[in-house]
Amino acid sequence: KAGQEYLTPGSNDYDSWLQTQTYDVTELLKTGDNQVALMAGDGWAIGNFYFEGGSDKNYADNQAVLMDLVITYEDGTVEVIATDNTWTVQESQVLFSSLYNGEVFDATFKSIQDYPVKVIDFDYNKLEPRRSLPVVVQEEIKPIELIHTKAGELVLDFGQNMAGWVRFTCREPQGNSVKLQYGEILQGGNFYRDNLRHAKAEYIYTADGQVRTLRPHFTYYGFRYVKLTGFTGEIDLADFVAEVAYSEMEDTGDITTSNALINRLIQNTVWGQKSNFFEVPTDCPQRDERLGWTGDAQVFSGTAAFQMDVLAFFSKFGYDMGKEQAKADGCVPFVVPSFKKPGGGSCAWADAATIIPWTMYLMYGDIAILEQQYGSMKAWADYIRRQDDATGAIGLWTTGFHFGDWLALDADDPKSPIGGTETPFIASCYYYYSTLLVAKAAKVLGFTNDAASYEIQAGKIKAAIIREYYTPTGRLALQNQTAYVLVLAFDLCKPEDKARVAADLITRLKRDKEYLKTGFVGTPLICRVLSENGYHDMACKLLLNDECPSWLYPVRMGATTIWERWNSVMPDGSMNPEGMNSLNHYSYGSIVEWMYRYMAGINPVEDAPGFRKAVIRPQPDYRMSRLDCTFKSAAGTYVSNWEIAGGQLEYLIKIPFNTQAQVILPDARLEDVFCNEENLADLIFAEQKGSTVSFTAPAGIYAITYAPTVPYERHYSLDLKLDELMNTPETRAIIEAELSAIAAMAGTSMAVMGSVNHMAHMPFIQVDPEHLKRAAHKLGQIKIKPDILPPMIDWQ
Secondary structure, three states: OOOOOOOOOOOOOOOOOOOEEOOOOOOHHOOOOOOOOOOOOOHHHHOOOOOOOOOOOOOOOOOOOEEEEEEOOOOOOOOEEEEOOEEOOOOOOEEEEEEOOOOEOOOOOOOOOOOOOOOOOOOHHHHEEEOOOOOOEEEOOOOOOEEEOOOOOOEEEEEEEEEEEEEEEOOOOOOOEEEEEEEEEEOOOEEOHHHHOOOOOEEEEEEEOOOOOEEOOOOOEEEEEEEEEEOOOOOOHHHHEEEEEOOOOOOOEEEEEOHHHHHHHHHHHHHHHHHHOEEEOOOOOOOOOOOOEEHHHHHHHHHHHHEOOOOHHHHHHHHHHHHHHHOOOOOOOOOOOOOOOOOOOOOOOOHHHHHHHHHHHHOOOOOHHHHHHHHHHHHHHHHHHHHHHOOOOOOOOOOOOOOOOOOOOOOOOOOOOOOOOHHHHHHHHHHHHHHHHHHHHHHHHHHHHHHHHHHHHHHHHHHHHHHHHEEOOOOOOOOOHHHHHHHHOOOOOOOOHHHHHHHHHHHHHHHHOOOOOOOOHHHHHHHHHHHHOOOOOHHHHHOOOOOOOOOOHHHHHOOOOOOOOHHHHHOOOOEEEOOOOOOOOOHHHHHHHHHHHHOOOEEEOOOOOOOOEEOOOOOOOOOOOOOEEEEEEEOEEEEEEEEEEEEEEEEEEEEEEEEEEEEEEEOOOOHHOOOEEHHHHHOOOOEEEEOOEEEEEEEEEEEEEOOOOOOOEEOOOOOOOHHHHHHOOOHHHHHHHOOOOHHHHOHHHHHHEHHHHHHHHHOOOOEEEEEEEHHHHHHHOOOOOOOOOOOOOOOO
């Protein structure tokens, strides 16, 4: 085999361009006769692909190959052996292949004749050097168990949801056929894959009596479990190994905390990226979809860039996007490549055209991504403006189809996937943000006229949004979580109203019992805007919530990747009955970007992108005792570790050579801060700014300690929810002894309606004031221990 990659030449719009791959095959050639063989499968071009059952022959009617074998001899002469009419074709032992449906391989089949090839007319101008990263096997996972299910099935459990395939050794007698079927979860203890919809996701092999090690050639699967059928002997686990395949990217970030559930959440996000950064940023790797959904890619791009080196990956995706826009008057399709299907122009999804290039520029500092994508960015912003112009140029985007706050939980109709936040509002917010990003990109590239023009237009859009969606007193007319989040994230309010909008978001969250109601649009941004506006405590509370809907609920349910829905699996272990239900989606994993930027505090700086300068502003939280973060940026490796120990805050900050960082320490008094065992003020110029201490640090290692000005050890109180107090034996005993009427409501809907103090003052609950006072005193004597973990939910 030439090279180690799979599924070439990759996924892109074959009508516009075709990638060429180059391999060094010197070691494969020998003196004397050599045979060159090419295997072809249907792949993305011909095979059944696209969602809702897929379609065939999206880009081609027949398989075709193109190759030059260039041989340079020792004397300098060059010989080229090219694909032409001297080649012949044989039928393959791969009788069938499909990205969705798997592969059928018959080792007993023998091709009885050679067929002549047909040389076709081809536009060689479509050929371009590859932009795709190689899809290669990067890890191997052994099965952890052979399960004998209640239904009498044999099922391998690999312990991890992933994308790739199983390599196995087959010792079956001639003529016997075995089948491997792939799935993500068990139901009722039995193999299950209804959530794959039309995708068969199987591998069928007919043995020729020889011992062979096998893997598929032209397909891949998303799976944790593999059902085995047709094997005649005892199953030996050593014969099976899962090969994890994804686009070749270097790991760049790592966060480890003192909370095991948070650590698993981070790993689930990494595995979601591994599983779906497969040629293009797919939505899911298992069902009949696996498409480059632009919205998913957009919301996850920041997290992706912290976790892995994705500049080249997104550069190729952006190039694809520009090719699609060129055929659609600037409109961005829902998925890239589009497979020539209609549909596009949805806000937040199509805004990938502006947001992803800008994110890549900030994270890597490579102006080439803006140079490549500026035409695409501008074309998209201009497309939206034409929609605005068609309705009177009012500065709002009020037309077209939009996915809205996809899969949010606040829709009037619980079955509606679009969420409750008005789509014209969301669209107008993104209209502003994309226009602003084009202005920023134009400024970086030196296009001063464009920069001024788009900046003026962005100002008009902002004014229109404020005029349309705010009361004269500065109250946002929409009261959804996502509405508040968007105006805070994109700065779409008057400066004097920002504090009120942030406070109203907190009020909204409290009305929602401090549960997330956000979908694909609001979720990636909600913790960020809370931390930026003085409510980091609430952001951490949302992160650490472990009941549905939350980030940690799937972890408690045993998830090993990020789910598509907040409730993809119900508490009893049953799959959500909705047909669209992937257990390997990365979108909600976008919370990890917030962990890097706000918990660890590592942030890029716009005027020195690529982390040539950084802002390091860690924000510890009393519910976690430790966080360790390492990030290998384009400028070098940053470290931001913190620990809460003995009433002290301890930091270890490392800044790479030839960079500098503004370090901001929370809840600090300058005279109390020590760095490398000396008073910070004696080592470097530092300033007291309100409750923080700030200094500019050159490259180096900084071990910092101080006693914070506010306690980072908290005590229990009646201001907590009942369920929180009932989860700890000591506090539960106090509530049961002093407030028995309230304790009886544990586990009911009343328990999440507010704090215990709030419940105690409800008119229909009788509480003795003296008992309430004693309970408050007793609770106040007990420290809240960090890193308290709830039990895993045992549903199997």
